[in-house]
Amino acid sequence: MAAYEHHIFTCINERDDCDARGCCALSGGLDVAAWFKAEGKARGWKGRVRANKAGCLDFCEFGPVVVVYPEGVWYSPRTQADVAAICDRHIDGGEIVTELLVPGLN
Numbered sequence: 001m002a003a004y005e006h007h008i009f010t011c012i013n014e015r016d017d018c019d020a021r022g023c024c025a026l027s028g029g030l031d032v033a034a035w036f037k038a039e040g041k042a043r044g045w046k047g048r049v050r051a052n053k054a055g056c057l058d059f060c061e062f063g064p065v066v067v068v069y070p071e072g073v074w075y076s077p078r079t080q081a082d083v084a085a086i087c088d089r090h091i092d093g094g095e096i097v098t099e100l101l102v103p104g105l106n
């Protein structure tokens with residue numbers, strides 16, 4: 001089996017809502033992970049691109065946080081349209097979606 005062309009990790013880590021660091025589960029990470037899964041099914045990514053849930057990626061203040069490999073590009077998508085843009089332009093189009101980047105990480 002060949003390695004994946006892209007691997008998408010979405011943080012879904014959950015902390016108590018009084019934790020000063022915040023967490024991706026409370027900032028929409030679960031929805032973002034589900035949207036990537038749905039996009040993958042609709043686009044026929046099986047065996048080529050994999051979308052996984054992840055624990056804390058240590059940039060909690062920018063959550064929900066997503067990292068795409070092999071490029072190592074960090075995104076902070078907030079909406080289903082943001083996820084679709086990453087799928088259209090980065091995963092399928094090879095373009096970095098600059099307006100969704102996590103500031104200072106790329």
Ligand code: FES
Nearest residue numbers: 011024057058060
């Ligand atoms: S809780 Fe998501 S990056 Fe830390």
